Amino acid sequence: MELQHVRVKLFVDGELDVDLEKVMETFHGWVANQSLPELLIDVVDYRHVPHGPSVMLIGHEADYGLDNTDGRYGLIYNRKSALDGTNDDRLAQAIRSAAKVCTLLEVEFPSLKFSLREFEFTINDRAIAPNNAETKAACEPIITAFVQGRLGVASSNSNYDRDPRSTFGATISLESDLDWAALAAQ
Amino acid sequence: MKASNPLWKERLASQVPEHLAVEIDTFETEIELRSQDKIDEKVFAETRLRRGVYGQRYDNGQRSDGNESKTLAFADKVTKGPHTFWDAPGMQRIKIPFGGLNPEQLEVLADLAEEYSDGIAHVTTRQDIQLHFIHIEDTPALMRRLAAVNITTREACGNSVRNVTGCPYMGVCQDEAFDATPYARALTAFLLGHPDAQNFGRKFKPSFSGCSQHACGLAQMHDLGLTAVIREVDGVEQRGFKVVVGGGLGAVPRQAKVLDEFMAPEEMLPTAQAIARLFGRHGEKKIRSRARLKFLIEKWGMDKFKEEVLAERAKLPEDPRWTDLIADIEADEEQPRNPPGEMPQLNGNVQMNHWIRTNLRDQRQDGYVTATIALPLGDLTPNQLRSVADIAREFTNGTVRATVEQNLVLRWISKSDVPAVFQALDAAGLGEPGACSVSDIVACPGTDTCKLGISSSRGLAAELRNRLAIKGVQLDQAIQDLHIKISGCFNSCGQHHVADIGFYGVSRTMQGYKVPHFQVVLGGQWEENAGSYGLPVVAIPSKRVPEALDRITDFYLRSRESNERFPKFIKRIGKVRVRELLDDLTKDAPEHDADPTFYADWADPRQYSIGDIGKGECAGEVVTQYEFEMTAAERLVFEAQVQLDEDDAAAAGQTGYKAMIKAAKALVLIQYDDVTEDDPDEVVEEFKERYYDTEYFFDPFAGAKFADYLFAAHESPNDASTPDSARTRIEEAQLFIEAVHTCYNKIRTVGLKLNV
Numbered sequence: 014m015e016l017q018h019v020r021v022k023l024f025v026d027g028e029l030d031v032d033l034e035k036v037m038e039t040f041h042g043w044v045a046n047q048s049l050p051e052l053l054i055d056v057v058d059y060r061h062v063p064h065g066p067s068v069m070l071i072g073h074e075a076d077y078g079l080d081n082t083d084g085r086y087g088l089i090y091n092r093k094s095a096l097d098g099t100n101d102d103r104l105a106q107a108i109r110s111a112a113k114v115c116t117l118l119e120v121e122f123p124s125l126k127f128s129l130r131e132f133e134f135t136i137n138d139r140a141i142a143p144n145n146a147e148t149k150a151a152c153e154p155i156i157t158a159f160v161q162g163r164l165g166v167a168s169s170n171s172n173y174d175r176d177p178r179s180t181f182g183a184t185i186s187l188e189s190d191l192d193w194a195a196l197a198a199q
Numbered sequence: 200m201k202a203s204n205p206l207w208k209e210r211l212a213s214q215v216p217e218h219l220a221v222e223i224d225t226f227e228t229e230i231e232l233r234s235q236d237k238i239d240e241k242v243f244a245e246t247r248l249r250r251g252v253y254g255q256r257y258d259n260g261q262r263s264d265g266n267e268s269k270t271l272a273f274a275d276k277v278t279k280g281p282h283t284f285w286d287a288p289g290m291q292r293i294k295i296p297f298g299g300l301n302p303e304q305l306e307v308l309a310d311l312a313e314e315y316s317d318g319i320a321h322v323t324t325r326q327d328i329q330l331h332f333i334h335i336e337d338t339p340a341l342m343r344r345l346a347a348v349n350i351t352t353r354e355a356c357g358n359s360v361r362n363v364t365g366c367p368y369m370g371v372c373q374d375e376a377f378d379a380t381p382y383a384r385a386l387t388a389f390l391l392g393h394p395d396a397q398n399f400g401r402k403f404k405p406s407f408s409g410c411s412q413h414a415c416g417l418a419q420m421h422d423l424g425l426t427a428v429i430r431e432v433d434g435v436e437q438r439g440f441k442v443v444v445g446g447g448l449g450a451v452p453r454q455a456k457v458l459d460e461f462m463a464p465e466e467m468l469p470t471a472q473a474i475a476r477l478f479g480r481h482g483e484k485k486i487r488s489r490a491r492l493k494f495l496i497e498k499w500g501m502d503k504f505k506e507e508v509l510a511e512r513a514k515l516p517e518d519p520r521w522t523d524l525i526a527d528i529e530a531d532e533e534q535p536r537n538p539p540g541e542m543p544q545l546n547g548n549v550q551m552n553h554w555i556r557t558n559l560r561d562q563r564q565d566g567y568v569t570a571t572i573a574l575p576l577g578d579l580t581p582n583q584l585r586s587v588a589d590i591a592r593e594f595t596n597g598t599v600r601a602t603v604e605q606n607l608v609l610r611w612i613s614k615s616d617v618p619a620v621f622q623a624l625d626a627a628g629l630g631e632p633g634a635c636s637v638s639d640i641v642a643c644p645g646t647d648t649c650k651l652g653i654s655s656s657r658g659l660a661a662e663l664r665n666r667l668a669i670k671g672v673q674l675d676q677a678i679q680d681l682h683i684k685i686s687g688c689f690n691s692c693g694q695h696h697v698a699d700i701g702f703y704g705v706s707r708t709m710q711g712y713k714v715p716h717f718q719v720v721l722g723g724q725w726e727e728n729a730g731s732y733g734l735p736v737v738a739i740p741s742k743r744v745p746e747a748l749d750r751i752t753d754f755y756l757r758s759r760e761s762n763e764r765f766p767k768f769i770k771r772i773g774k775v776r777v778r779e780l781l782d783d784l785t786k787d788a789p790e791h792d793a794d795p796t797f798y799a800d801w802a803d804p805r806q807y808s809i810g811d812i813g814k815g816e817c818a819g820e821v822v823t824q825y826e827f828e829m830t831a832a833e834r835l836v837f838e839a840q841v842q843l844d845e846d847d848a849a850a851a852g853q854t855g856y857k858a859m860i861k862a863a864k865a866l867v868l869i870q871y872d873d874v875t876e877d878d879p880d881e882v883v884e885e886f887k888e889r890y891y892d893t894e895y896f897f898d899p900f901a902g903a904k905f906a907d908y909l910f911a912a913h914e915s916p917n918d919a920s921t922p923d924s925a926r927t928r929i930e931e932a933q934l935f936i937e938a939v940h941t942c943y944n945k946i947r948t949v950g951l952k953l954n955v
Contacts, residue, residue: 017202018314038804045264052272054257054288055332057647058802059319061575061661063628064582066318071332073273073286076317082582093334095202137314140203140210178306178585180313 014151016100017092017141019107020182022080022133023115023193024087026126029079033060033068036079039121040070049114051075077114088115088127091137100155104134105163105199113197129190135182144181149173156183164191200336201315207340214347222353222392223346226250227339234285236277244280251292251355252338254280255331255648258287265805279335288332290648291316292355293345296387297365297380297407298326298601298608302588304348305599309584315341320584322577324641324694325404326364326601327355331648353391358399358490360475363387365407366415367600367608369427370533371562371569375409376427377438381531382467383407385524386425389468390475398479400490404447405471411441413726417603419455420446420697422492423471430461439463444474444504445496448691450901450934451927452732453493456501458508464528466512468521473511477504488904533611536596539566540615551621553632553672557679559617562610570609570620571634575664576642576657577605579629586627594620603694605641606634637674637681638667641694645687645704646800651900652687653809654704654715654741658801660685666745678752681765682725685717689934696732697723699765700751705738705937706809706944708826709788713944715741715800715807719751721769721777731766734840734926735933736774736781738833742797743784750780775841809944825943828865832858832936839929843922852919855928856912862932862939863909866890869946883913896942905938 037056044053051072059066067086069078074094080087090111096103115127134156136142142152153171160169168188175182208224215223226246233243247253259282260271273284293308300308308328312320315337316330323329333341342352354360363383370378386405390396396403405423408416418424425440439461446455462470474492481499483490496504545552559568572587579587591597591609598610612620624630633639640663643649645656663683667674686693686703695701701720706713716738723733739747754777759768769777789797800807835858842851860879863886867874874885890896891906898905908931912919919928 015202034802034804037802041264041803041805044262045269047272054271055262056803057317057331058658058661059578061664062319062578062580063575065578065580069317071288071317073288076332080318082318082580094200138201138203139310139314140201140206176582176585178309 014100014148014155015141016103016136016152016155017095018136018138019103020089020091020135020137020180021107021111022082022087022089022135023111024085024128024131024133025079026128029081029086030124031122033079035122036118037068039118040068040077043070048117049077050110075110077111079118087133088118090114101159101163104156104159107134108132108164109196109199112193116194116197127193129193130187131184132187132191133182133184135180137180139180142181144175144177144179148181152181156185160185160187164196166191200334201340204337204340207343211343211347215343216346216349219346219351219353220343222250222351223339223342226342230335230339233279234277240278240280240283244283245357247279247335247338248357249354249359250338250342251294251352252333252335253290253292253356254283254650255287255289256646256650256652258283258289258650260284260287263805263808265799265808285335288334291330291333291338291341291352292323293328293330293350293352294355294362295326295328295350295601296363297369297383298367298603299380299384300599300601300607301348301597302592302599303597304350305584305588305591307344307348307350309581309588311341311344312584313581318580319578320581321644322574322579322601322605322607324577324603324605324643324692325362326367326603327362328601329644331644351391356402358401359403360390360393360396361402361404363390363405363407364416364421364603366409366413367602368415368560368569368610369407369409371564371567371610372409372413372415373561373563374412375563376429377409378532379407379409379425379427379440380533381528382425382440382464382525384531385528386468386471389520389524390471393472393475395472395479396475399475400482400484401487403475403478403492415603417694417697418443418446420448420452420694421455422447423474424455425462425467428461437463440467442467442470445493447491447493448694448696448732449491450488450689450691450904451493451930452691452696453497454732456496458501458505464525465522468524469512469515469518470508472515472518473508476511476515477507481507486902486904486907488901533598534596535564535567535611535613537594537613537616539564540613541566542568542614543618546618550625550630550632551618554621554630555617557632557636558634559612564611566614567610568612568614568617570612570617570624571602572607572609572624572629573631573634573639574606574629575631576640576660579607583627583629586623586629590620590623590627593623603641604635604639606639633668633671633679635682636679637683638664638679640664640667641682641684641698643686643692645685645693646803649687649692651690652704653706654687654717655800655803656685656687656693656702656704658803659702659717659741659744662801663745663748675756677756677759677762677765681752683748689937695720695723697725698733699723699725700748701733702744703735706807706940707738707740708944709740710791712791712798713807713809714788714798717741717744719744719747719777719781721751721774722766724766734774734929736837736840737778737785739781739784740788740797741800747781747784751777754780770844773841773844774837778837809941825865825869828861828868829936829939829943832861832865832932832939835861836929836932836936839925839932843925843929846922848922848925849917849920852925852928853916855919855925855932856916858932859909859912859935862936866896866939866942869943879913879916883909890942895946896938898938898941905935908932908935 443455684698
């Protein structure tokens with residue numbers, strides 16, 4: 014199974030304590046200066062949608078956002094363009110991209126902290142990874158190996174329970190802190 | 200581009216109807232050919248538009264950062280159309296005939312919003328669904344997934360028959376003559392891809408209503424509006440339609456005119472076909488701004504148009520679909536899932552009680568209600584779409600409709616299920632009360648994603664929503680009953696003409712900087728299928744619009760007579776008084792450095808600009824002279840409105856003409872000091888030579904349209920002497936003034952060679 018279009022969400026630690034208008038301003042600055050590896054195109058405001066994407070930074074290869082789906086804020090990285098390499102490479106690329114933006118936002122907004130113990134990944138493509146038992150059976154070893162290998166966390170708990178209609182994915186709880194900053198710097 | 204795109208064709212082969220499969224295959228081939236530069240870009244642009252694949256802001260690769268325009272480094276590939284980068288994301292419009300959706304379709308829309316878009320599905324003012332930031336290579340897969348649940352995007356945009364809209368309460372409304380849903384379905388099927396509907400100069404919009412007194416179908420503002428009526432002949436009831444034609448909003452709004460007070464159902468399809476043939480054959484093709492049906496009717500007059508329709512109808516070769524598509528139509532009725540019930544006693548849940556009061560509506564079938572899901576700005580998430588699908592399955596037979604007020608309506612809710620439905624909606628974040636009230640503001644995409652947007656209609660709508668929601672139930676009922684609609688420009692996709700209080704985006708210069716503004720439009724009527732249109736009163740800086748709204752509504756509460764409705768109140772009070780009320784809001788902009796937020800739009804912190812316009816370098820005194828003249832021109836337009844309100848149409852028409860001359864003179868003065876409005880011939884001649892012949896005045900989308908208004912008025916200044924023609928003159932004068940502002944900004948920014 015070739016995992017493409019990886020979407021990760023790094024959760025905000027505790028309650029969101031940041032002015033989202035200011036986050037939009039930061040995103041606009043990033044578009045103006047093309048501050049991230051992807052071609053950045055626009056900033057979108059969905060703050061009016063309950064439990065929605067909140068504020069988003071639209072790119073060509075990927076989107077970023079301070080997402081509030083399910084009432085939990087987190088930084089999302091949603092890879093739209095396909096990538097070469099291994100599954101491990103693609104998962105790492107998504108996590109690294111998200112972590113990089115988390116560290117940038119933490120510097121810009123000192124009250125904003127991201128959880129070091131939990132993240133969510135999704136394969137945002139139902140044709141590649143339908144949300145069913147076969148996909149889980151194929152993916153679980155890949156994810157476990159990734160967490161232990163690339164992320165260097167020996168023990169983790171993965172929760173794959175989702176609405177069957179959702180995209181395939183899991184919430185990963187780690188038993189030791191991750192160093193997002195180090196990951197972002199890779 | 201999705202790696203999975205090739206997989207869907209095979210996987211859905213058995214589920215996609217053959218005719219849709221062929222169409223999508225063809226489009227996929229056309230994409231491939233265009234990518235190899237084997238199809239002309241203009242041809243391809245219209246091709247994709249007719250599949251609902253639309254452009255989006257910044258797709259020309261330019262984006263302002265507030266100070267200057269910067270290039271977005273899209274890959275150097277072929278274009279998708281003139282000035283449209285291949286890789287630039289676009290919008291996919293998805294036609295939903297009469298807004299009818301079932302749970303399976305809702306679920307597929309959720310999947311598509313999640314996988315291809317930015318995680319939001321948007322309900323439009325014409326009951327379509329739009330997804331944004333879509334890559335063109337993904338569109339065939341997306342279309343196949345839609346086709347598998349019987350949705351086509353064909354003719355969602357382009358010069359075609361657009362979505363057939365309809366009142367979302369058709370079939371359950373207490374006031375309707377009969378359920379027009381099956382007829383809307385028949386007309387959709389008949390006109391989709393019809394050979395006689397492929398040669399239009401522009402779009403053609405049909406709509407159905409079940410009654411004439413409510414607004415839900417908006418028949419009066421459509422190219423073809425059909426309202427269900429019943430007549431009795433020899434004691435026998437006969438179904439039919441009142442048919443109106445040539446309505447429309449846009450820059451030049453028109454009320455539709457009656458083609459037939461009673462048309463038998465079996466004549467509906469052939470008549471629509473005859474109109475399509477006439478529109479294709481005789482409608483304007485070159486001047487796009489004159490290419491809607493309303494202009495053909497205006498040119499011919501209604502009597503000739505009727506004669507031509509009848510003659511064309513008589514010549515049509517017989518088509519069995521005229522009757523096949525409406526055979527057994529009376530048996531085509533929605534059924535409930537659950538038995539009828541009684542409304543439970545209201546409990547202490549304040550939000551639910553409020554929701555019951557504002558979002559529920561009794562059906563004509565005893566024991567059932569409809570429930571409106573108020574969507575903020577028409578947006579909802581994939582999870583919410585799935586929740587609506589679940590609720591529709593559990594409590595109804597899967598009967599959901601999108602509305603022109605950018606909401607969803609659940610039909611056939613048993614009254615005894617109401618608390619459970621509310622709880623399920625509320626759990627999904629969809630339990631907001633106040634549907635169709637003052638806080639349920641309609642807004643087009645505006646500067647968020649639309650290439651034509653001038654001001655942030657959605658940003659303003661969100662701000663007003665928040666403020667009105669805080670006031671909530673404390674608002675007087677007279678205020679809660681108002682409708683607010685906002686468009687990002689004069690094109691009226693937000694339907695600002697038919698609101699109690701409408702706004703449309705314009706720009707002005709203050710303190711030497713561009714400032715986003717909104718024209719306040721008053722006097723429109725939402726009821727009676729959009730029975731009358733409002734007119735602009737005054738342009739207010741965006742950040743002062745909330746204050747303007749407070750003043751208008753407070754004034755209304757203080758000064759209305761007993762139960763006087765808002766449109767009548769405005770008519771009685773007069774626009775002069777309203778303008779006086781708001782006048783100070785148009786002046787005294789803060790220094791830029793003291794309050795830079797005044798120079799930014801709502802929900803967009805960048806310094807405001809249009810087309811990358813920043814602070815210009817034009818000489819101050821010229822600006823002063825220009826602004827003086829333009830202020831006078833705007834004043835004249837306003838005076839013309841007052842004259843019209845006072846039933847002096849001839850004077851109004853004359854004053855509207857003078858306003859145009861004044862505005863034209865303002866532009867001429869930039870180059871030629873000696874021009875005088877005492878000699879309108881000279882003003883027009885100088886204007887033509889300096890700005891028309893050079894095309895400096897041309898709008899990038901509308902071309903010479905606005906200049907043509909001036910020339911036509913100058914040719915026959917006394918022609919606008921009836922109420923209708925004077926009104927048109929005033930509207931055209933206002934648009935001409937806006938175009939002068941645009942031209943002036945272009946001159947200041949781009950530094951055109953002015954001397955001819």
